[in-house]
Amino acid sequence: MIQLETDHLTYLYPGSESPALHEVSIKINRGEFVAVTGANNSGKSTLCYAFAGVIPHLYNGHMKGRVLIDGQDNKDRTVSEIARHLGLVLQIPGSQMSGVRYTVFEEVAFGLENRGVPREQMLERVQTVLALFGLEEQATRSPFHLSGGQQQRLALATVLAVDPAIIVLDEPTTFLDPQGAKLVFEILRKLQQQGKTIIIAEQRLDLIATYADRVLAFDRAKLVLDGIPREVLTSAMLPDLKLKHTRYTQVAQVLQQKGLWPDKLTLPASLAETVDGLSLRRKTHDYLC
Amino acid sequence: MAPNKTTATLFIDKDSWLQRLHPLTKLSYILLTGVAAYGGPSSLLYICLLLFCNAVITASGGLLKDTAKALLRVILPLLLFMIPIHSFLFPGNRTVLLEFHGMIVYQEGLLFAISTLTKLTVVLIASFLFVFSTHPADLITALSHTCRSPSLAYLLGSPLLLLASMRERIETIQAAQRARGLDVDGNMFRRFLSLAPLLLPLVLGAIVEVEQRSIALEVRGFKSTSIKTSLRKLSDSALQRFCRWLMLAIAAVVLLLHGLG
Structure with missing residues (x-):
């Protein structure tokens, strides 16, 4: 069932001559885990902003086309109204902080206060979310005194606390180490299992390959690839988009050149796919011998 | 809390x-x-x-x-x-x-x-x-409940809080400049000279942050017109x-x- 849709979306930032998004049409189903990838300035963040209604409501650029959430046009709703359905996590975690709350606990509660959630319910919800992100011990600290990784988790927690049906994340792992980035994706997978729709702008293709159901690749404002991770991330077009194949694809390419990868099998993008491919080759080899 | x-x-x-x-x-x-x-x-x-x-x-x-x-x-x-x-x-x-x-x-x-x-x-x-x-958070809560405009409450309440993040950014910029050989310590004159390379990135960074923060506040429902609740309890x-x-x-x-x- 389609939950989020862009219909021939084109957007130009104020003062810019070239569009940040050009004729982008996407349909995203409820419960999908979609990764949006591409080089810098390819349109990933702009797409995230368009989903959240930041574009066109907070920027006076030129927009054509529509963005629909559950069939309703974002233009007809305020950003606050859209936020009831969709939560946006910004790229710089410090910017996600309200600036008017003194502790991590209060920061997480901020969105709930704005939605008029009763205090008792708020306390319970904040505690649950802090536990989910391993931030209980930081509850009394100032949000501005957390490490980059902790701030990133807090940014996610603030969005998750209000329980939106769609979560849009604009490169949330930029300031995280590999372990921290993996943790974010693990949490997102759990949320997807709970029925949330996840849309993440991301350049770590290894993680996308493992966790996403679908990948959208952008190049200079245009959607150029749309498909399952294995299809998109092993595409020969990827280097043209200034993206590198995952290490698993690269290893399989070398194996393929040496005739060690099963001929009719698509190249892998993730570890699991690589193992599958190698197991298949082993079975074929054993059978022939 | x-x-x-x-x-x-x-x-x-x-x-x-x-x-x-x-x-x-x-x-x-x-x-x-x-x-x-x-x-x-x-x-x-x-x-x-x-x-x-x-x-x-x-x-x-x-x-x-x-x-x-x-x-x-x-x-x-x-x-x-x-x-x-x-x-x-x-x-x-x-x-x-x-x-x-x-x-x-x-x-x-x-x-x-x-x-x-x-x-x-x-x-x-x-x-x-x-x-x-x-406590400034109590002041912000009180103002938010009293003022019809959340923006006004924010304007009155946020400067103290944002001081911490501003101070942190100054320290980061100074550390980066020290690493590139700029002397930011020493006598008054030297400190004054090091102000210019500090101010430009500080102001530009602050402008970007203001834009990002206003987006964050919007998407977190700050300007929502529905009745708001509060985590902090104020005795009145x-x-x-x-x-x-x-x-x-x-x-x-x-x-x-x-x-x-």
């Missing part, structure tokens, strides 16, 4: 009646004190009476020591400048109080300086009392509300009388 000590705030966490008072009651008190000091009778005795009342309130709230320290830091430099300047140069000087090596100290100027400083002290004590006994009562209105009414009457001459 009380913040830890790393938070940039002047709030002193004590369990006194002053701390428990609603922030708007304390704000009304500051207003009344200011109006009473500058709009009331100009006799020194009256000002000293106001000073005494403020001191008693501060002491009963357990904030006398902290207030005295802060007050000294502000008043002492002013005292050192104002007393001699007005004693020697006040335009209404007539009565010679004492003469020393050709320098004449006049009574009128001295009294004017003392009166001005005492009025200022009265207002400062009330202000310190407010700052030391009110009918008596406090009555006192607030009473203080505002007295302030208005004093101002009116002052205006009528």
